[in-house]
Amino acid sequence: MQKRSIQNLFVSCIALLLAFSAWFIAVPPAQAFDNPDLLPETDTPIIDLANFLPSVQEETLASQIDQFEQETGWKLRVLTQYDQTPGRAVKNFWGLNDRSVLLVADARGGNLLAFNVGRDVYDFLPRTFWVELQTRFGNLYYIREHGENNSIAQSIQTVADCLRDGGCNVVPGLPREQWILTLVTSILGGVICGLAAVPRRSGQLVAWQWALIFSPLWGILFIAFGIGPVVTRTADWLPLFRNVLGFALGLVVAYLSPMFSGSRASEI
Numbered sequence: 001m002q003k004r005s006i007q008n009l010f011v012s013c014i015a016l017l018l019a020f021s022a023w024f025i026a027v028p029p030a031q032a033f034d035n036p037d038l039l040p041e042t043d044t045p046i047i048d049l050a051n052f053l054p055s056v057q058e059e060t061l062a063s064q065i066d067q068f069e070q071e072t073g074w075k076l077r078v079l080t081q082y083d084q085t086p087g088r089a090v091k092n093f094w095g096l097n098d099r100s101v102l103l104v105a106d107a108r109g110g111n112l113l114a115f116n117v118g119r120d121v122y123d124f125l126p127r128t129f130w131v132e133l134q135t136r137f138g139n140l141y142y143i144r145e146h147g148e149n150n151s152i153a154q155s156i157q158t159v160a161d162c163l164r165d166g167g168c169n170v171v172p173g174l175p176r177e178q179w180i181l182t183l184v185t186s187i188l189g190g191v192i193c194g195l196a197a198v199p200r201r202s203g204q205l206v207a208w209q210w211a212l213i214f215s216p217l218w219g220i221l222f223i224a225f226g227i228g229p230v231v232t233r234t235a236d237w238l239p240l241f242r243n244v245l246g247f248a249l250g251l252v253v254a255y256l257s258p259m260f261s262g263s264r265a266s267e268i
Helices: 002-021 055-072 089-094 119-123 127-137 140-164 176-196 208-213 215-231 237-267
Strands: 046-048 075-081 100-106 113-117
Touching (some): 075 089, 075 140, 113 127, 176 215, 176 237, 208 215
Parallel strands (some): 046 075, 075 100
Antiparallel strands (some): 100 113
């Protein structure tokens, strides 16, 4: 009992000592969100604190941004950061306004790219455009293949091209991964349409009623998800032709599958 009481007294003293020491421990000052010391002395449209851009590519991209601003009046700016960032200080440094687009590249998150967009820009490039732009060029797979520098350069080039053309509702171009998804949905739409059109009565060639009943489903898969993303992103006819062919093949295979299964069953 005496030993246990000594242990309890010792623990109480340690707890009391820690409580008093908390009053004397200096709390480190919080880092300010504005850090103008990181800003360059010269006027430049690119601040590459994370060193994502090679010097030659940075000079070329900066020249293109300056020329684009002189031609159109739209202001494009690039900030790369990692451990440190100037924060809100870039707003006054660059004079960001409603006609500005700020690309922030930070490799610490799940996506490299983030965009600070002026109010007037949304009239030409809607919010869905920026979400698609971020997910297409800022994802880990794209960066692994092309690098952070090309992710930044391609994003800026896409924004500049769309603003120069009067705006875009979607990001131009059809990546292979996205086309494969549209092809899969086209084939799936054809399968559903073919199964719905299978005759259900003797002497009936096509069950048009069932095909029409299921038309919202296969129509959304084929038209909205299979054709829409292709025609809005590229003028190339080959992906469109492949998706139409995939829909037709899925329809024919699904329509004829009961006949083959029935013939095999009769043979057995």
